[in-house]
Amino acid sequence: MKIAVCVSHVPDTAAKINIGSDGKSIDQNGVTFVVNPYDEFAIEEALKTKEKFGGETVAISLGGDANKETLRKALAMGIDNAVLLKDEGYRDSGSVAKALADEIRQQGTELVFFGKQSVDFDNSVIGQMTSELLGYNCVSVAVSFSLEGTSVKCEREIEGGKEVVETTLPAVITAQKGLNEPRYASLKGIMAAKKKEIAEKSPSPAANYAEIVGMKKPASKQAGKIVGTDSSAVPELVRLLREEAKVI
Amino acid sequence: MANKYLVFIEQRNGAVKKSSYEAASAAAELASKVSGTVEGIAIGNDIEGLQKFGISKIHHFKNADLLNYSPSAYTEIISKFFNENGFDSLFFGATAMGKDLAPRTAVHIDAGLAIDCVALNIAENEIIATRPVFAGKALIDLKITSPKKVFALRPNVFNANASSGSAEISLHEVQSPNLKVKVTELKKSEGKLDVAEADIIVSGGRGMKGPEHFKLVEELADVLGAACGASRAAVDAGWRPHGEQVGQTGKTVSPNLYVALGISGAIQHLAGMRSSKYIVAVNKDKDAPIFQIADYGIVGDLFEVVPAMINEIKKIKS
Numbered sequence: 001m002k003i004a005v006c007v008s009h010v011p012d013t014a015a016k017i018n019i020g021s022d023g024k025s026i027d028q029n030g031v032t033f034v035v036n037p038y039d040e041f042a043i044e045e046a047l048k049t050k051e052k053f054g055g056e057t058v059a060i061s062l063g064g065d066a067n068k069e070t071l072r073k074a075l076a077m078g079i080d081n082a083v084l085l086k087d088e089g090y091r092d093s094g095s096v097a098k099a100l101a102d103e104i105r106q107q108g109t110e111l112v113f114f115g116k117q118s119v120d121f122d123n124s125v126i127g128q129m130t131s132e133l134l135g136y137n138c139v140s141v142a143v144s145f146s147l148e149g150t151s152v153k154c155e156r157e158i159e160g161g162k163e164v165v166e167t168t169l170p171a172v173i174t175a176q177k178g179l180n181e182p183r184y185a186s187l188k189g190i191m192a193a194k195k196k197e198i199a200e201k202s203p204s205p206a207a208n209y210a211e212i213v214g215m216k217k218p219a220s221k222q223a224g225k226i227v228g229t230d231s232s233a234v235p236e237l238v239r240l241l242r243e244e245a246k247v248i
Numbered sequence: 249m250a251n252k253y254l255v256f257i258e259q260r261n262g263a264v265k266k267s268s269y270e271a272a273s274a275a276a277e278l279a280s281k282v283s284g285t286v287e288g289i290a291i292g293n294d295i296e297g298l299q300k301f302g303i304s305k306i307h308h309f310k311n312a313d314l315l316n317y318s319p320s321a322y323t324e325i326i327s328k329f330f331n332e333n334g335f336d337s338l339f340f341g342a343t344a345m346g347k348d349l350a351p352r353t354a355v356h357i358d359a360g361l362a363i364d365c366v367a368l369n370i371a372e373n374e375i376i377a378t379r380p381v382f383a384g385k386a387l388i389d390l391k392i393t394s395p396k397k398v399f400a401l402r403p404n405v406f407n408a409n410a411s412s413g414s415a416e417i418s419l420h421e422v423q424s425p426n427l428k429v430k431v432t433e434l435k436k437s438e439g440k441l442d443v444a445e446a447d448i449i450v451s452g453g454r455g456m457k458g459p460e461h462f463k464l465v466e467e468l469a470d471v472l473g474a475a476c477g478a479s480r481a482a483v484d485a486g487w488r489p490h491g492e493q494v495g496q497t498g499k500t501v502s503p504n505l506y507v508a509l510g511i512s513g514a515i516q517h518l519a520g521m522r523s524s525k526y527i528v529a530v531n532k533d534k535d536a537p538i539f540q541i542a543d544y545g546i547v548g549d550l551f552e553v554v555p556a557m558i559n560e561i562k563k564i565k566s
Contacts, residue, residue, distance in 0.1 A: 223542070
């Protein structure tokens with residue numbers, strides 16, 4: 001079986017975000033980029049599935065040369081091949097999904113893993129959109145995944161619980177934290193990844209259906225009142241919550 | 249532009265979600281500014297409370313197999329109805345179901361998409377959607393440029409103007425829905441409120457010192473009718489389940505009241521809860537970043553302060 005995993009290259013969650021001079025994007029100065037945290041669960045699930053059923057894995061990323069770092073990480077963890085769809089320009093979610101769907105179609109993969117969202121634009125939609133473009137079935141926000149023949153069974157996280165979802169291949173699965181414990185890349189894996197070639201392709205062009213007209217920082221919150229330093233402050237705190245904030 | 253809006257009304261087990269009332273109210277408010285119209289679409293079997301929506305007409309697509317969510321069937325039904333009736337904008341609540349459905353339907357109806365919107369405004373007769381990115385460290389204003397548009401609205405942000413009105417219900421029996429992807433079982437966490445939907449959240453962090461002390465978090469949540477949350481440190485230590493994690497790799501929340509116990513306030517945690525209306529922090533370290541965004545703070549030992557809070561709130565509630 002051929003398994004694909006789509007990965008994105010995003011600012012570290014510890015990064016401070018400042019707005020760039022164009023007022024529509026972030027200032028990348030001093031920002032460290034990493035593999036999108038949810039994509040690590042996707043990579044791990046692709047590897048586990050290959051270990052169980054055999055086959056070949058490919059990591060696909062859309063973006064600039066910097067994304068190669070994230071693709072190398074996927075290779076170091078054990079992914080067989082990597083493809084960079086090279087495009088530095090702005091793409092909305094639908095246009096990203098179209099580029100990925102075209103590549104997946106070319107690769108002929110019947111099982112595709114995504115992280116449930118990228119922690120940059122927090123869209124949480126690319127996996128679902130890609131599946132619809134491909135005509136694949138899709139389970140999003142999966143915290144468990146099992147495959148038997150062509151039958152797929154997942155649990156997906158919902159408000160206050162989980163739902164069990166059943167479907168069949170070909171399928172797109174988007175990974176939520178809890179799906180597995182991503183492995184660390186071994187030294188051997190890291191060395192091997194350095195020697196592997198990353199295929200570079202031009203993604204198919206697609207029109208954007210949305211544009212960013214502005215980007216701003218959230219209104220800064222004023223530090224409030226320190227009510228006290230021990231339990232003697234509690235009655236006043238509770239009074240404030242009742243009478244001033246009116247929230248309890 | 250006809251400004252003909254359709255709102256998806258979400259039900260689970262026949263009960264309508266509060267976020268659907270919020271989406272309907274927001275759509276109705278936008279429609280009033282551009283002389284548009286709003287109709288609703290609900291999918292399920294028996295659904296309670298469909299009349300009280302503040303919108304005039306609701307289409308109920310009914311089939312016993314649609315009681316549980318089916319991404320494939322719901323996507324087809326909504327897309328077909330949207331396309332056949334000349335709607336131009338589609339609204340969802342950005343719930344677990346809404347976030348799954350909105351992108352699928354956007355592809356089917358060939359629409360641009362703005363997910364997790366926290367504000368919708370009209371500028372030059374176009375809807376501008378504001379949505380948090382980088383877990384709320386920044387906000388973008390997004391303009392959908394395609395003729396058809398899909399918006400998913402973050403729960404707990406928009407006001408729900410529940411009306412006593414009586415919407416006209418139009419019943420559509422669904423024949424053999426497409427169940428290629430279907431929910432076969434619901435596993436509820438026993439009686440637990442989810443942080444994504446709660447009006448009040450009590451969260452514990454590393455300062456709780458161990459899983460056994462989360463009893464305190466649970467008790468305080470209990471007396472406040474709140475959901476329990478946790479910081480990434482507490483989740484990564486295995487003290488709490490990931491479903492409770494608030495922050496950039498957990499849930500982004502905006503309750504009326506957020507109580508942070510023993511949470512220092514790492515940037516990824518603050519990103520996930522800074523839009524809470526009121527924030528209370530209890531922490532020993534007066535320099536903890538959480539105090540920079542807290543409305544009320546107690547710089548002290550939470551193991552002494554929290555039991556007093558539980559007692560005080562019990563007192564006023566009795």
